[in-house]
Amino acid sequence: DVKVTQSSRYLVKRTGEKVFLECVQDMDHENMFWYRQDPGLGLRLIYFSYDVKMKEKGDIPEGYSVSREKKERFSLILESASTNQTSMYLCASSTRTGGNNEKLFFGSGTQLSVL
């Protein structure tokens, strides 16, 4: 059974802290994504990676960075957490098979609260 695992289900941090959100997939997928989900705003892409050590900015990269040192792991980093980064963070992965069959597989999400 395919799986995308996010290290924490709930996380509470203080303003100014450095925060790491970890994501691991076991499907040997090339692509990995970080989204944030806020009520009424749907899913917004923060960063994505199409290969090890490769990364591209999404729609809302400000205040975030990412790391992909291994194919199966994609980390989201908040260098200095702020209250407006309180949100649900979703990690996803997909394969590049060509054609139009690159559906995303999502983790269960990390609900981050920044106080």
Added chain:
Amino acid sequence: GESVGLHLPTLSVQEGDNSIINCAYSNSASDYFIWYKQESGKGPQFIIDIRSNMDKRQGQRVTVLLNKTVKHLSLQIAATQPGDSAVYFCAERVGGGSYIPTFGRGTSLIVHP
């Protein structure tokens, strides 16, 4: 992500009824569309997809219809069950090699027993 939108944010139906969730898109270059279901406390899960060279695709109790003329996508759920209660997202992907989907804001489906 603003090009993918929804007609109704919340849909309430009775158990056993058929449900129709609508989605509008504005990018005529989109060639691949996906519906996801997100249950409370979980990440979105793939339900069904459709390519732009198709008008209709059926799965188990679900059907996706694509009308490229008016840039409209719909998800039909037959004999809706309480377990279908969730938020449903449509996503589109622009052709030309992109593998990044753009998500709509979601529709909450509430099934009353």
